[in-house]
Amino acid sequence: MSIRDLARHLNISIGTVSRALNGRSDVNPETRRRVFEAAAAIGYVPNQSGRSLRQGTTNSIGFVVETNSETSLYGDTFFTSVYAGVQQVFARHHLDLIVLLCPFDQDPLEHLRRVVSRRFVDGLFISAIQRRDPRIDHLIESEIPFMALGRSLSGGTHPWIDLDFAGVAHASIHRLVERGHRRIGLVTAGSELNLGYVFADGYREALAAEGLSFDPDLVIRAETSEMGGYDAVDRLLKLPERPTAVLLVNEIMAIGVYRRLHEAGLTPGRDMAVIGFRDSPQSRFLSPPLTCFRIELSGLGRRLAEGLLATMPAYRDQHPIGLVQEIWPMHLVAGESDPPLR
Amino acid sequence: MSIRDLARHLNISIGTVSRALNGRSDVNPETRRRVFEAAAAIGYVPNQSGRSLRQGTTNSIGFVVETNSETSLYGDTFFTSVYAGVQQVFARHHLDLIVLLCPFDQDPLEHLRRVVSRRFVDGLFISAIQRRDPRIDHLIESEIPFMALGRSLSGGTHPWIDLDFAGVAHASIHRLVERGHRRIGLVTAGSELNLGYVFADGYREALAAEGLSFDPDLVIRAETSEMGGYDAVDRLLKLPERPTAVLLVNEIMAIGVYRRLHEAGLTPGRDMAVIGFRDSPQSRFLSPPLTCFRIELSGLGRRLAEGLLATMPAYRDQHPIGLVQEIWPMHLVAGESDPPLR
DNA sequence: AAGAGCGTCGTAAACGTTTACGACAACACA
DNA sequence: TGTGTTGTCGTAAACGTTTACGACGCTCTT
The missing domain is CATH 3.40.50.2300 (Response regulator)
Structure with a gap:
């Protein structure tokens, strides 16, 4: 079930089909309608590998998480809510968020190297930022867009958001x-x-x-x-x-x-x-x-996503914000664990 | 930095380079050594999209998780440990495990449809199995290998492991x-x-x-x-x-x-x-x-991985186990919350 | 009426990889 | 010497998509 089948079925060229599906302007509205209709009818969906190979992009962003309890500060609900916020923004751009697990017996830098070199994703989120984090140096050097949840001592010119x-x-x-x-x-x-x-x-x-x-x-x-x-x-x-x-x-x-x-x-x-x-x-x-x-975790997720997209050429114009290096506020919730001292 | 560059650098054909890297037998051991050496030297890593396009496989397996608290029974440490077990097995097969998040505002079936049709992964784990789970029917119909953590009422001939x-x-x-x-x-x-x-x-x-x-x-x-x-x-x-x-x-x-x-x-x-x-x-x-x-969560993860691989033609011979439909045991840990009734 | 401009479409190359096939040399055997 | 076998390698097609480029017909202008 390739684009070729769809084109044959419609008696038009595969180039036109591709342009129709990708929303290009040089295609007759009526033709476009027929293409979408036929695609839905026979259940055609573009092959991601072919697309990636041609345009050098995967339409997906990775969130690297450490499974090591030493470096994972937050519980489950934390990231779940952050993911939700990220996905809200990504949905508008047809971007997928996938979670990349660093095996706990593997060096995080090694794992990141692998992820980056395979060109598995177009961009990355990293968290559990260390005081001096070699991953950041590597990401900057490899020129892949990324956003850090947390900042390191080295600083640098990459985007980050840190909790206050x-x-x-x-x-x-x-x-x-x-x-x-x-x-x-x-x-x-x-x-x-x-x-x-x-x-x-x-x-x-x-x-x-x-x-x-x-x-x-x-x-x-x-x-x-x-x-x-x-x-x-x-x-x-x-x-x-x-x-x-x-x-x-x-x-x-x-x-x-x-x-x-x-x-x-x-x-x-x-x-x-x-x-x-x-x-x-x-x-x-x-x-x-x-x-x-x-x-405000989903808000944090949204901001993380925006900050990342702002550094990616293909999405920058839709997110005209500068380099995001921000402190994310937190608000006190009074419980009963700190009454006045007698 | 493609295989072509590597071949040129070595003055041999790209076919030979590919065969050398993929461990085929019809290549001179000395040539193979030179290829690996040069690859490491100039930092060549195969492009995943090209590979996927050619052989119709992505070398990665997805673990679908629901972020909906209604359907997520387990806390964070549960899945983290299961992932670790899965990754132990996958590491031996050069398989990557990636986590695919079902946005909480999206229908799980809809999300799964998308994942499957994009051919993003070679196989899937699903969890949070419903009593009657339309996802299972869809996966069977689409003929993608999968393993269910939990069983549904409909049963069927797919592999599953359920907690006891x-x-x-x-x-x-x-x-x-x-x-x-x-x-x-x-x-x-x-x-x-x-x-x-x-x-x-x-x-x-x-x-x-x-x-x-x-x-x-x-x-x-x-x-x-x-x-x-x-x-x-x-x-x-x-x-x-x-x-x-x-x-x-x-x-x-x-x-x-x-x-x-x-x-x-x-x-x-x-x-x-x-x-x-x-x-x-x-x-x-x-x-x-x-x-x-x-x-025993990492053991569960390992068994889940084996059960999945056993259904995948490319890995079946390395996991000569039949269809895995098993109940995973649990062992009582005595606490102090159930003393004898006075 | 001739040329410019525009809308629409087809053609074909390119992305990076794997692999079927055949070529070639070296060697063994009859 | 001829035939078959084996080891090693190169060639080229194929995977599915996007896109630069050019072709064609139509309308509008002068």
Whole structure:
């Protein structure tokens, strides 16, 4: 079932059929109508390989995700919502979004190399950005359009959108101080994820802004999992002078944090205030509900898509925005895990 | 950077280069060595579109996932581990696994039609199998190799692997009865997911096997989310005669279940026994830890991959297993959420 | 009436790869 | 020496599509 069959069936040339289907102007409207009608009737759909080969483009964009729990900060609902936003924008351009999984036993750079060299996709999203991320250098060098969810230390001239972890740290510290806390712990990502550093830097700055001193003992770098949160609190509880509040880099950790507090006979919120990132059904269903930060995820997805398309020649004119390098805001959702200090 | 450039660089024909790279036997070992060496030196990688066009195959397999929360029973770690298993097998065959997202505002059948007709992949995995699933009929009709994670009512001659929800129901009921429970509730999937029905049927059979009567009031069909679990318990608590134990179709619900019990001044486990599916870090970190069922997920992934390859002519001889239609076992992990009834 | 302009269409090359087929040399065997 | 076999390689067609180019007929202008 090729374009040749369709052309024969209509008694016209394959060139005309192709032009009709691709919406070119030099084809009679009546002819175009007949072509579409016949295509639908006999169920013709263009072969993607042939099309790709000819025009050097695949009409699909890849979202690279790490399956390694060390580098994946977010739960499932996070990416699902982001994907939805991306797809909303892509649908208008007949672009497909596909998810490319980096096997956990493979080096992410190696995996990316493979994806890029195969020319499997026209563009890429990458996430789980490391502090110094060789993937970014490789992508820039290979000249493939891409968008980073998160920024690295090197910066560069590629598009990125980063979540406002510094803002979260500031808002959290300010709120906790207002509620009487003076000794506030931080549990941040222990991996080389850049956001772990951004979060820690924001924490330190926020302490300074509130006139509080910085105690390195209160900063725990942990795995971003239930167990990571558990271990982190374990260490905080062993300090000679415990913090009265703690800030978490993600909400998965909160589960372990609550658990460890319970085991120590303490009540989350009452005996130790907890603020976490991010708002999710899980956060809301914890007891007490976690005070955390909400992200407009599908909006983020849409913006990511726009930012990527803006760098692609074929779509640039439809997205006349400059280089997207933005901080995505998050909004505090008050729970009951950080009541005023008695 | 095409095969032509590589051939010119080596002063041999492109046919020989292609045969050398593809491991055919009719090429001098010394020539083959030179070809591989030169390819690595100048960084040549075969163009996938050209290859696909010629041999009508894409060397990649798609895993279709629903982003709709109504039909997605499992959390993130579930699929991540399954993917890992699939990739282990695929790596040996130079096959790529890509995830194809069905946009939540699109009909899954429509989405699948598009994927299939574009010939984007050589084979497919589908999950979230409905009781009667038109996708399966379409896949059979279109003659594309596929493997279903879950089985539908229609059966048919396609390969599938289904989790042993009936076995879970039996084992759970048996255990609860042993521990003194006589009135046991069930919270199953409210959508048209077939496993929701399989689970309910297993529950009913297990009750009969234990000589207990079936009370339709004790069966709640709910959304497979935190809120779904919450609402389900809410209804169970309103019954004139409360159950002393409850069975959950997934562990996300358990979060809502625990929460609702707490709000009613009840303690999960002590005042109402809870057994859930499935074992995950979350289940373990609940208080009390959830008694649930563990699945060997990467093994499941490997078996899914083998079962798919067994139906594909190009790989069949390397996987001489028949049609895979199997029930995948799950093993009870004792938590503390179902102590003996006082 | 001749030429320009326009709308519509067919022709054929090109994208990069694989593979059927045949060519050729070297060698073994009768 | 002639025939067959084997190992190695080149040639060219084919996959399905897009698109540059030119052809053709029609209308409009001067």
